[in-house]
Structure formats: structure tokens, C-alpha cells
Amino acid sequence: MKKRVLSGIRANGRLHLGNYLGAIKGMLELQDNSDYETLYMVADLHTLTTPYDVEELRKNRREIIIDYLAAGLDHGKSILFQQSSNPYHIELAYLFSTVMTVAKMQHLPTFKEKVKQHPENVTIALLNYPVLMAADILVYKADSIPVGLDQEPHIEVVREIARRMNQDFGTYFPEPKRFKTPGQYVPSLLGEGKMSKSIEGSFINLIDDLATIKSKLAKAPTDSGLEGGNIPETGGVGNLFTLLKLFVDKEIFVKFVIDYREKRIRYSDMKQVLADAIFAELKPFQEKRKYFEENPDVVDQIIKDGNKKASEIARETVEEVKKKMGLL
Ligand code: TRP
DSSP: OOEEEEEEEEOSSSOBHHHIIIIIHHHHHHHTOTTEEEEEEEEHHHHTTSOOOHHHHHHHHHHHHHHHHHHTOOTTTEEEEEGGGOTHHHHHHHHHHTTSOHHHHHTOHHHHHHHHHOTTOOOHHHHTHHHHHHHHHHTTTOOEEEOOGGGHHHHHHHHHHHHHHHHHHOOOOOOOEEEOOTTSSOBOTTSSSBOOTTSTTSOOBTTOOHHHHHHHHHTSOOOOSOOOSSOOSSHHHHHHHHHHHHHSOHHHHHHHHHHHHTTOOOHHHHHHHHHHHHHHHHHHHHHHHHHHHHOHHHHHHHHHHHHHHHHHHHHHHHHHHHHHTTOO
16 A cells, blocks of 8 residues: 655645745655655644634635645645545544643643744644644554654654554554655744744745845845854854755855855845745746636635545544544
């Protein structure tokens, strides 16, 4: 039997470069590997764990499928679907929640971060976030998960739930691993932390045109250019070099590294080269996206098929687990 892959992106806004490099590139690579059966969803239920706008969500849970298609995910090769349209995720998440303690969930760094960001919204759903994620993955018995580095603590919880379920109830869940990509960590344009939808000014959207990319990069902090020595690992300059490395050929990258070392770097040139390189990568995406925007029926049919296929696979797992847990 083929190994399964599952991944998802929350429907919290339009996709940005961090999603593309951290998750979608890995999703594409696995889709084209015939050893795997690939399932990719929009994690619309996870969107409900932080404050959101209802109409925005209604739109985004569809727009992200269009982004997937435009990025090259292919409904002929992958199952593309919406998490909330498949009721088995929630059902399995409830069953899984019986083997995880509250204390364990409260200690996760990802939970603590969200508590800091939204102290007024520390809900049961937020606490349960990783358990639902475990259900997303294990309902397909997926063992390879293309997601960014920030998701590692969640994947660890998924493995723990798989082990517990197998021990306590004799199920056969795999212990999934994160599938890593070179762009697993994409830094923020603001010089600190990662590129994130929730931090204004930190990201480049996949639908940004060249002028927008340039103006966003223009605001990225740099230094006097007279520092010399090794490229800093963090901060504005470090982040720009990390991005540059992800987008340009090695010779061009090395040229800027040498310029930096020899105190003759011109950040405006570097940003120009970087903007052009990023836009070149996004252009085919934007053109493909136009096609799907103009053909909504095609998109609707793809979503409908995907939701159905995903539910069929998930139903089998939930039935099996219910049997093992004494519910059937
Ligand atoms: N937590 C993931 C994120 O923020 C989204 C997600 C939800 C996910 N369920 C998943 C990713 C299952 C991989 C597999 O990006």
C-alpha cells in the first residue's frame, strides 16, 4: 500500500511566501512522488481557534483551495479538500482527547504563544488544537507531513497520541514525521521572527505584484553596510540573506555575501535582485490562479470530489477506532 501524506494550512487569510516555501513546496514534491498518496486540506476548523471574521472565513476556505491549484497541486494526483466538510476529523479528535491530559496541552509552546497573543480567547478549542491536528493526520494514517518548522511541537503530540492509542486500544497508527523543505523557516521582513500572517508587514503574499514586493522589501530593516565580517544570523540583514539564499542562484548569493564582508554591500541592489527573483517565482502562480478564478464551476467540482474522497477514507479509520474503544 502507498504511504499517505497529509497537510493543511489554516484559512486565516491569503497564502504568503512562508506557506509556499514551508508547506506547499513539500506538498508538491510529495504529490509527484508515486510512492505516496497525498491529501491536502484547508484547515478551516483550526481557524476557529483564534478570533476570526465569519465572512472572511467563508471566502478563504475556498480561496486557499484555489491557491493550492494555482501553486500546482493537482486534483488528478492529490485529494484536495476542506477539513470541516469531513465530519470524521472532529469525531476522531473527540476520541483522541480522551487520552491527552490538559496539563500536557497547556505546556506546549505553541499554546502559550497563542495565549499571549489572545489572552481573551483561551478556549477549549484552542487547547484542543493539537488534538484536532492529530485527528487530521491519523484519520488517514498519514506518516509524512509537509509543514514548516514551527509545527514540530504539534507533530510531536501527534506521535504521542498515536503511541497512546496503540498502547491503550491496540490501534495501528503510524508515528508521523515532518517532511522538511529548504524553506521550512522563512524569516519575517521586519527583521525579527518568522514570516507570519498575523504580523502585519512581515510577509509577502503570493498574489503580490512586483511593485508591492519591492515596496515591502524596501521597508525591511538593514544596517549601515559597513559592518563587514560574517553575515549575522538574525536581525534584518540576516533575514534578507536567508531569503536571498532561498531565491537566487548560488553565484549571486555569494557575490552579495562577499560585498557584505568587504563593506561594500548596497542593500538597494540586493533588494532589487531579491524582489525580481521572488516575483519570477510567483508569476506562474498568479497566471494559473486567474484561470481558476474565471472558472468557479471547475473549482466547485474539484472541492466536491475531494471532500467525498477524503470522507470515504476517514470513515474506515473512525469505524475501526470506535470498535477498538467499545463503541461499536
Ligand atoms: N497547524 C497547521 C498550521 O498552522 C495547520 C494544520 C492543521 C495542519 N491541521 C494540520 C498541518 C494537519 C498539517 C497537518 O500551519
